[in-house]
Amino acid sequence: MTTQTPAYASPADVAAHGPYGPGRTDRPGPLYPFRGRITADGFGGHPAEPGRYHLYASYTCPWAQRAVIVRDLAGLRDVVSVSYVDDDRDARGWAFRERRGPDPVNGFTLLAEAYDATEPGYPGHLSVPVLWDRRTKRIVSNDFARIPADLGTAFAEWATEDLYPEDLREEIEALDEEIARDLGQGVHLVARAATQEDYERRRAGVAAALDRLDARLAGRRYLFGDRLTESDVQLWVFLVRYDLLHNPLAGITERPLTAFRHLWAYARDLYGIPAFRETTDFAAFRLTARPAHLGDGPVRIAVEPHEADWDEPHGREALAGEHA
Template sequence: MTAASTGVPTYASPVDLDTYGPYGPGRLHTSAGWDRPIYPFQGRVTADGSSGFRAEPGRYHLYVAWVCPWAQRTAIVRKLKGLEEVVSLSYVDDERDGRGWAFRERRGADPVNGFAFIEQAYDATEPGYPGHISVPVLWDRQTGKIVSNNFPDITIDLGTAFDEWAGASADLYPRALRPQIDELNAEIYQDVNNGPYKVAGATTQDDYEELRHRVIAALERLEERLGERRFLFGDRITESDVRLWPTLARFDLGYNPLAKISERALTDFPHLWGYARDLYQRPAFRDTTDFAALRFSQGPKPSFLNEGPERIVVEPVEADWEAPHHRG
């Protein structure tokens, strides 16, 4: 009998860096150029079940973190599609030590399995799993295993496989635009989503300067694009907007002060800043965002930060996300 079945919440012990160390060593393996870690569970949910995982109401659960931009995407899509009663969701604690993501009273217990640590979900799927313990995790109640921890696939599947039960009409991945969306997503991933981590991990001055200017150039291209249209593909929100927005939300409070990327804040890009507010002022984005959790200056130094290069001075910027966006 699990804690979830008895109704007694199970919580992990407090974060203990002295005992367990920071998360990363032995778990988080990346290249010198900060390629993302390996996400080995890559099952797909399909409407017809041909993948082995049929889209069904009540079958799947999302484990996510408020602090994680990759996990936030899944929470945004779930709400944009009106799937709150179809796919359940719970949050892990904001902080972690060497044991990885955990459930603590601050963000609530695991309502499905009564796990204290996300590692237990990984071990239930692959006993003795030695790799990166990440969120989001898409869990299958029927098999008692992880379907996927591969974040790019999860939002696509949530956005396309559950239309029979979707309470909203948003088509985030329209067939006619998929090639263009995929192309832009790849650019956003390389130069924007993953860019700050690469800048933070730069080991030489030349690499630091090259990588930070690559992020700045990408932001400038997006600024120009959004000067001509409301969203990245015109008047509709797509998967590309969902993928870009969590990075923008973290830029002024987290990524830029940590990695020292740009002398310009997000608020200094008029179209990008208006666009970001336009999205935030919609429930799917606002209700899945906790700005208090996005300050990377809190807690231990991230394992991906290399302090070798001489970096520009960047301070956090407190912005008014409720200000009118004037993009209607």
């Protein structure tokens, strides 16, 4: 019996290949053009079937981690497979290297190969997460906002936990939109602020959102009380990156996550759940670049990466709600 040697890409080399982005993320048209939906009844051509779909993810990307956490919380580890691209990339995009393992489905060395298999010569953004159909050998979706919803609803027949309960679904979608706008997009707007006025206004908006969510969690274990939902996942993937990546990169506030009493305890509470802990690698959040400080740009506060003790007891056991 022979064992095939895993195929890996060469190391990321920006000097040789150039940085990722130019020619990919600045093209006209949608950044996330593949928007197929997996459904329980198969409407649209992608029926929910165990073993049919594979999720390409990254430890660095919050949207990819969100999809994997939803998969794990819903009890779908044996239903939808997952593998990880390497943390580093150059102009070739995401790649498979020994650090994170090979592509177990197609043997690709570059994620671009999955895009090209779906649309030959695909010129656009090479993003994660990617939901792949083993049967058609094509990408179903790279729509990062919708993939978790499909994983959390279409596979209900095999799921062990419902993260999108019908009676809360509209509220979950509204809160998801708020978190994505005020925090997920908010930190990027702070980092890209070109004037002092924009910088101060945008960072104040992110800080206000953190204060608002901190107050919401003062007397409840999860965002919707005693029920863990997808909104908790959406918020958590932002919180876990805040001290090491978002705040130092953008210069948002002098307060680390640990200064938000309820958010910090809540974040540690969720970290104790395997689906959150096992999909997290803090080394993947390392700060690799600082924002460019142009002479006429905003003067930003200096924030250093903050190392916190995520294993510190959270003390929220008295609040109603327990993850199964």
